[in-house]
Amino acid sequence: MAKSRSERAPESAAKSARASKVAAAGSARATRTPRRRLRADEAQKRILEAAEKQLTKVGPEGLRLTDLARVLGVSHPAILHHFGSREGLVAAVVRHALHTLNEQLLAALSRGPAAPGRAELMDMVAEVYGERGFARLLAWLLLSGRAAKPVRGGTDMPLKQLAEAAHALHAAKFPEARYEDTLFELQLGAIALLGDAIFGDAVRRASGAPATPATAREFRGRLAALLGARD
Amino acid sequence: MAKSRSERAPESAAKSARASKVAAAGSARATRTPRRRLRADEAQKRILEAAEKQLTKVGPEGLRLTDLARVLGVSHPAILHHFGSREGLVAAVVRHALHTLNEQLLAALSRGPAAPGRAELMDMVAEVYGERGFARLLAWLLLSGRAAKPVRGGTDMPLKQLAEAAHALHAAKFPEARYEDTLFELQLGAIALLGDAIFGDAVRRASGAPATPATAREFRGRLAALLGARD
DNA sequence: CGTTGTACTTACATGGATGTAAGCGGTAAA
DNA sequence: TTTACCGCTTACATCCATGTAAGTACAACG
Incomplete structure (x- = not known):
């Protein structure tokens, strides 16, 4: 079956903002942004934070890897590279968010x-x-x-x-x-x-x-x- | 990897319970259930109620016409026939549910x-x-x-x-x-x-x-x- | 009884989303 | 500098959900 994919360049819009490989031929060498490559943990943190923001907006069902990738200015397989699957990303976000929620609650108490x-x-x-x-x-x-058990690994019953x-x-x-x-x-x-x-x-x-x-x-x-x- | 769908014949299971056109050839004529055909308003009510139940479970994003159709024992275009589109169905459910919520609240008060x-x-x-x-x-x-304005047509500010x-x-x-x-x-x-x-x-x-x-x-x-x- | 409207069916078209394969190239260690 | 690892890209496979088209048959009405 395999019908043609319609246009083959929907995703490239965001990409052009960060790495224009077409312009490298002439004199634009100096302004060319070299293809950024973050360390794994940095990239994951970046993705995690953006995903959390998105998640609070649209919920776990509504989270779209392509949207998230567009916001981050990367391709969506990059996210899969770091988190394995969409569900893996959601789980990571949940774990991280519930953990920091606990931390912030306790910190707010001791800070006051x-x-x-x-x-x-x-x-x-x-x-x-x-x-x-x-x-x-x-x-x-x-x-x-998704939150039958409040926090997976952390202070239960805060x-x-x-x-x-x-x-x-x-x-x-x-x-x-x-x-x-x-x-x-x-x-x-x-x-x-x-x-x-x-x-x-x-x-x-x-x-x-x-x-x-x-x-x-x-x-x-x-x-x-x-x-x-x-x- | 999308484990949810599993078998590829989920929709025909329910259907076979109500209209088996293959069996009409032989002597099974008497037991054959004639294809049910409800009046439009009855069918809509049935769909609406099942959809509301589903909606409270999985939310507006999670509602799947095919799932709903399977539960009801009809094909999913039947639902589209009555409500035009998935969004149309969701809107109808919301309208109906918020309306009855108001009614029940006020009724509970006057009944007591x-x-x-x-x-x-x-x-x-x-x-x-x-x-x-x-x-x-x-x-x-x-x-x-979806509920920026509490109730579309009904008693606002109950x-x-x-x-x-x-x-x-x-x-x-x-x-x-x-x-x-x-x-x-x-x-x-x-x-x-x-x-x-x-x-x-x-x-x-x-x-x-x-x-x-x-x-x-x-x-x-x-x-x-x-x-x-x-x- | 025949006609007709329409509730409902099967088959298909289409698009969108996740996930995979293979390769490119940046970064850092040797 | 060279090498090798791995972050990230493009291209593609696949699946699944909505929606469309055309036909079927039930029920009401003449």
């Missing part, structure tokens, strides 16, 4: 003041979840069934550490405080922040409020106040 | 007791969101950018009606109650319930709790208590 107010904590976590698109990524993974640390802090002031209550607050905070990143704007619109950064911040503030009502 | 406790309300809404997969569907739509009704109820007991507070409670409730349907199990696992229906119910109970703390 010793006992940050709940509002600041809320904003920090919201930033980690929202601004880098982790909530979207997590949602994609959970929806598509929220448990948070809960225990928070409870220790809280119990110093209120010795009779129960761990369950702290755990619930943490779970609600996490679920509400993650949910807010996905559903927040839609819910605000559906309830007649404008969907602006200001209303989102106000929501987080009220949430923090509610969670901090015990203290 | 005049002033249901927050815990019961919570469970009712959670059932609408969770059990029929509306939360998943909504999440898919929001993630893939939550606003809820908020106003709830505030009227509440203000009868506490005249100085502020609408903003009720609105926030409603938003938090919606976001937490939606977020719980997507992230709940993962968050509970990540915080060291088992992810069972019981823990989910307990979470909703605590949430209801928290939201009802004003009363």
